Amino acid sequence: MARATRTHKARLLNVAYRLLAQQTEVADAARQLEDEFALSRRQAYRYLEQAATLSAPVPAVEPTVAITFKLPVSLVRALRANARRSGLTLGQIVTQALTAFRGAFQRRRG
Known part of the structure; x- marks a missing residue:
């Protein structure tokens, strides 16, 4: 399975952060993340663990694209x-x- 993009990871962390901020039980929050984002239970708990360490939501990350050019x-x-x-x-x-x-x-x- 492909890794989450930075944009997708930021969104997941922010949803997890919001659920924890609303004092949703961790097990319920994990189930919501599993259902909404098609995550495994382990992935959902990892996002919740990371979100629990945040003091604020993470800033939205704009998708990037690779570009090649020549410089001196x-x-x-x-x-x-x-x-x-x-x-x-x-x-x-x-x-x-x-x-x-x-x-x-x-x-x-x-």
Whole structure:
């Protein structure tokens, strides 16, 4: 069976979090997760265990798609060094940079 996507996992965790926040009995919450998401009992309990450690719902994760492009070697080296220092992935760094660029571009265009 395929692993859950980040988006699906976030949704499952948030539903589990909501059930626990509503003080639903753990066994009942597990059954609801099993029924709603076609999970095994073990999977449902794992999501409930993870949700119990949360202090708030997890933010919704937008689906991503892989993209390939060529960059100068020096830029890639700098990005990788930045990723190591910051603890972020290359994808996260590029997403932040492109989001900032897009925002600035849209502001200029009015």
